[in-house]
Amino acid sequence: MRGTESIFSEDFQEQPYWWSQWQPHDDAPLPVPREVEYAIVGAGYAGLCCALELAQHGKQVVVLEAGLPGSGASTLSGGQVTGGINVGKTMASKKGIRQRSDQHQRDMLREAAEGYRFLEQLIEQHHIVCDYRQTGRLAAAWIPEHLESWKKRLPLLNEVSQVSARLLSREELRAELDSPAYHGGILIQRAGLLNPARYYAGLLAAVRNAGVTVCSGSAVSQIEKQDAHYRVISGRGSVRARHVIIATNGYTGPEMAHLHARVVPVTSHQIATEPLPDALRKSLIPGQRGVAETQRVTHYFRYSPDGTRLLFGGRARFYPLNRRQSARVLYQHLTQRFPQLRDIKISHSWGGKVAVTLDYLPHIGQTPQGCFYATGCNGSGVTMMSWLGHRLARHLIEQTPLHSSPYGVSPLPGHPLYSGNTWFMPLLGSYYQLRDRIDKSAHSQKN
Numbered sequence: 001m002r003g004t005e006s007i008f009s010e011d012f013q014e015q016p017y018w019w020s021q022w023q024p025h026d027d028a029p030l031p032v033p034r035e036v037e038y039a040i041v042g043a044g045y046a047g048l049c050c051a052l053e054l055a056q057h058g059k060q061v062v063v064l065e066a067g068l069p070g071s072g073a074s075t076l077s078g079g080q081v082t083g084g085i086n087v088g089k090t091m092a093s094k095k096g097i098r099q100r101s102d103q104h105q106r107d108m109l110r111e112a113a114e115g116y117r118f119l120e121q122l123i124e125q126h127h128i129v130c131d132y133r134q135t136g137r138l139a140a141a142w143i144p145e146h147l148e149s150w151k152k153r154l155p156l157l158n159e160v161s162q163v164s165a166r167l168l169s170r171e172e173l174r175a176e177l178d179s180p181a182y183h184g185g186i187l188i189q190r191a192g193l194l195n196p197a198r199y200y201a202g203l204l205a206a207v208r209n210a211g212v213t214v215c216s217g218s219a220v221s222q223i224e225k226q227d228a229h230y231r232v233i234s235g236r237g238s239v240r241a242r243h244v245i246i247a248t249n250g251y252t253g254p255e256m257a258h259l260h261a262r263v264v265p266v267t268s269h270q271i272a273t274e275p276l277p278d279a280l281r282k283s284l285i286p287g288q289r290g291v292a293e294t295q296r297v298t299h300y301f302r303y304s305p306d307g308t309r310l311l312f313g314g315r316a317r318f319y320p321l322n323r324r325q326s327a328r329v330l331y332q333h334l335t336q337r338f339p340q341l342r343d344i345k346i347s348h349s350w351g352g353k354v355a356v357t358l359d360y361l362p363h364i365g366q367t368p369q370g371c372f373y374a375t376g377c378n379g380s381g382v383t384m385m386s387w388l389g390h391r392l393a394r395h396l397i398e399q400t401p402l403h404s405s406p407y408g409v410s411p412l413p414g415h416p417l418y419s420g421n422t423w424f425m426p427l428l429g430s431y432y433q434l435r436d437r438i439d440k441s442a443h444s445q446k447n
Contacts, residue, residue, distance in 0.1 A: 007345055008346055024075065041064050042247035043214055045389060062212070062239060064218040079302070080300060081116065082137055082383060108406045109160040111391075115391075130196075134191070135289045135290060136188060138168075141183045146183075150186050176286065178284050191289075195305050221235065225369055249263070249355040260419075262357065265353040267351050271327050273312075273344050275308040276344065316351075318425045326351060354379050
């Protein structure tokens with residue numbers, strides 16, 4: 001067994017692999033304007049897509065970003081894109097969501113699929129070079145029962161979301177994924193991969209070209225309602241706005257109390273390997289598809305766009321870790337699934353915050369103060385947050401009711417024991433990890 005330090009390559013970096021292609025920067029920070037029609041808090045996918053749609057309809061927009069544009073989750077994701085797969089998963093697996101009407105479930109799936117089409121159109125319309133390819137995605141079944149659960153979901157997913165998904169036996173999955181860890185899977189044809197940093201860079205350029213003012217280093221500390229307007233106070237000045245849109249997702253702070261008490265930030269960690277030998281590259285994931293596991297505390301992985309490295313992510317732990325610590329945990333999980341990678345070193349380690357809602361569904365809505373919001377990607381941020389930002393802008397432009405979208409029908413749920421302090425996450429996360437191990441162990445004993 002090699003020493004723990006030797007898992008790191010000589011050029012190991014504690015930053016996202018994606019930043020070698022595009023790194024967040026702001027060479028000429030813009031001043032915060034004194035007055036605008038729309039002030040958007042957060043320059044992630046949702047904030048930028050909302051700003052872009054508003055600006056294209058002649059609206060005056062400012063986007064206030066706490067750090068550098070792109071320094072949050074938008075350039076830290078795994079870059080896997082689908083149209084409704086995770087939405088369908090939550091509806092099938094969470095008891096409270098099963099009670100929703102069949103029509104509401106269909107509407108959610110249909111709009112999630114529309115979000116995927118929107119993403120593809122956005123990339124094409126603005127000539128965004130982001131290594132996008134429709135490769136398909138594998139859902140790797142952790143235990144046989146997960147495969148049965150998917151089998152029940154497939155007719156509705158294929159009918160409404162049109163994802164062209166089919167079941168794979170254990171042998172069929174092994175031809176797609178050279179790991180003994182799984183018991184079959186699902187191949188989702190309508191899914192793809194992109195470079196999230198390059199996608200973000202292209203989106204940011206389109207927003208700026210549309211005339212939107214994007215202000216970096218402008219963390220919002222307070223939003224005050226003043227008659228028919230709002231005063232938004234940031235670290236670089238205040239702005240008077242007719243409408244305020246909050247698009248901070250997993251980075252929502254206590255200054256936005258209503259959302260802070262309804263969104264649970266969970267850190268997702270990732271690693272990238274050094275370039276793999278040709279034989280490994282050809283055998284691990286021959287179809288170069290994205291992969292996500294089916295257990296409670298899931299892992300997801302894919303090749304880098306050039307096909308040379310494996311990028312592997314998941315919830316390493318549910319308490320703070322530095323980048324080397326999280327890399328060691330993920331390395332253990334990686335080599336458990338792929339023992340043939342035990343001599344491969346890690347070149348990058350990073351992490352970003354995912355927003356989890358208490359009903360495990362995305363939402364658009366309004367706070368009691370009247371501010372609009374889009375939040376709760378629950379791990380589907382590239383597609384869903386891009387779509388929800390655009391969808392919210394369409395609502396504002398057309399002045400349609402929020403419930404015209406299935407994601408605006410229900411209010412963002414809260415809980416009397418949760419106010420934004422995630423003290424319970426180490427306990428809850430460890431419990432879920434234990435349940436996953438018990439499930440795996442129980443099946444192993446049966447066989």
